[in-house]
Each structure stands twice: as C-alpha cells, then as structure tokens.
Amino acid sequence: MMAALSAFDMRILEALFTVRDSNLIAMFIWISMLGRAWLIYAVAVCVVLILVSKRKYAYAFGLSISVASAGILILILKGLVERARPPGEFQAYLETWYSFPSAHAALAVALYGFLLLLAWRRIDRQIWRYVGIVGMALTIILVSLSRIYLGVHYPSDVLGGVLLGSFCVWLGWKYAKIVRNGHP
Numbered sequence: 001m002m003a004a005l006s007a008f009d010m011r012i013l014e015a016l017f018t019v020r021d022s023n024l025i026a027m028f029i030w031i032s033m034l035g036r037a038w039l040i041y042a043v044a045v046c047v048v049l050i051l052v053s054k055r056k057y058a059y060a061f062g063l064s065i066s067v068a069s070a071g072i073l074i075l076i077l078k079g080l081v082e083r084a085r086p087p088g089e090f091q092a093y094l095e096t097w098y099s100f101p102s103a104h105a106a107l108a109v110a111l112y113g114f115l116l117l118l119a120w121r122r123i124d125r126q127i128w129r130y131v132g133i134v135g136m137a138l139t140i141i142l143v144s145l146s147r148i149y150l151g152v153h154y155p156s157d158v159l160g161g162v163l164l165g166s167f168c169v170w171l172g173w174k175y176a177k178i179v180r181n182g183h184p
Contacts, residue, residue, distance in 0.1 A: 109165025
C-alpha cells in the first residue's frame with residue numbers, strides 16, 4: 001500500500017515538474033504564504049480579538065480551538081511520522097523538517113475553513129456570504145495546490161493536512177456550539 005502511494009506521489013510530482021513555469025512558481029510562492037504559520041496565527045488572533053469585541057465568545061473560542069489544535073497536531077504527527085520531503089530537484093525552494101502532514105494545508109483549512117463556516121452562518125446578505133465562502137474555499141484549494149506544484153510536499157502530505165485541518169475545524173465548531181448553547 002505505501003509503495004503504491006509513494007509511486008503515485010512521485011508520478012504527480014514528476015508530471016508537475018515537467019510543466020513548471022517561472023511565473024507560476026512566483027505566483028504559487030505568494031499563494032503559499034497564505035498558509036504560513038506566522039500569518040495564520042496572526043490572522044487568527046486578529047479575528048479572535050474582533051469576535052471578542054463583538055461579544056461572539058463562542059466563535060472566538062471555536063476559532064482558537066481550530067487553529068491551536070491544528071498547530072499542536074501538526075507538530076505531533078510530523079515528529080511521529082518523520083516522512084522526508086520530496087527530493088531537492090523537485091523543490092522550487094528548500095523546505096526543512098518533515099513532510100507529513102502539510103502544515104500549510106492543515107493550518108489553511110483550520111483558519112479559512114472555520115471562517116468559511118462563520119461566513120455561512122453569520123453573514124446575512126447572500127452575495128457577501130457567497131463571496132466569503134468562495135474566497136475561503138479558493139484560498140484553501142490554492143494553498144494546498146501550491147505546496148504540490150512547488151514540489152515541497154507530496155500530494156498525500158497535502159491530503160493529510162487537509163484532513164487534519166478539517167478535523168480541527170469540526171472540533172472548533174463543535175466546541176463553539178457547546179459554548180454558545182451552554183452544554184455538551
């Protein structure tokens with residue numbers, strides 16, 4: 001099973017490497033920044049402060065749970081799995097530490113996925129709700145794809161990050177409901 005997954009991962013990286021373009025590399029490096037840990041945490045803190053100022057404590061708590069649990073679980077899983085990054089010749093720039101799961105993908109889903117749910121539930125005007133939902137969904141998709149295109153992650157690393165981030169959004173949303181309703 002692992003051999004088949006590794007072969008699939010390499011085929012995807014090799015195919016993307018053959019069509020790599022310097023303009024796309026530059027664009028995807030910029031997009032990839034939207035999943036950087038420092039940016040995710042900074043945006044999360046700002047949104048949490050805005051939510052607290054508007055007395056939306058349950059959502060502030062839920063977003064905190066989503067992003068913090070993603071950060072913690074990424075560190076644990078990377079340390080346990082210890083999967084090496086793709087070979088250097090595939091990487092558009094050098095990344096360090098382990099590859100699985102993709103922290104960019106997991107953190108992007110944890111933040112932007114929670115904000116997507118928040119837009120779905122809290123924005124009244126339909127046009128702005130859809131703009132928020134589509135914007136957050138595109139950000140998640142593009143950050144995830146950027147990691148594969150840039151050759152710094154295998155596709156299965158990104159899939160693992162998306163699944164991990166999705167779990168963290170679910171967890172954050174669940175606890176936001178508990179806080180909002182006052183019981184489990």
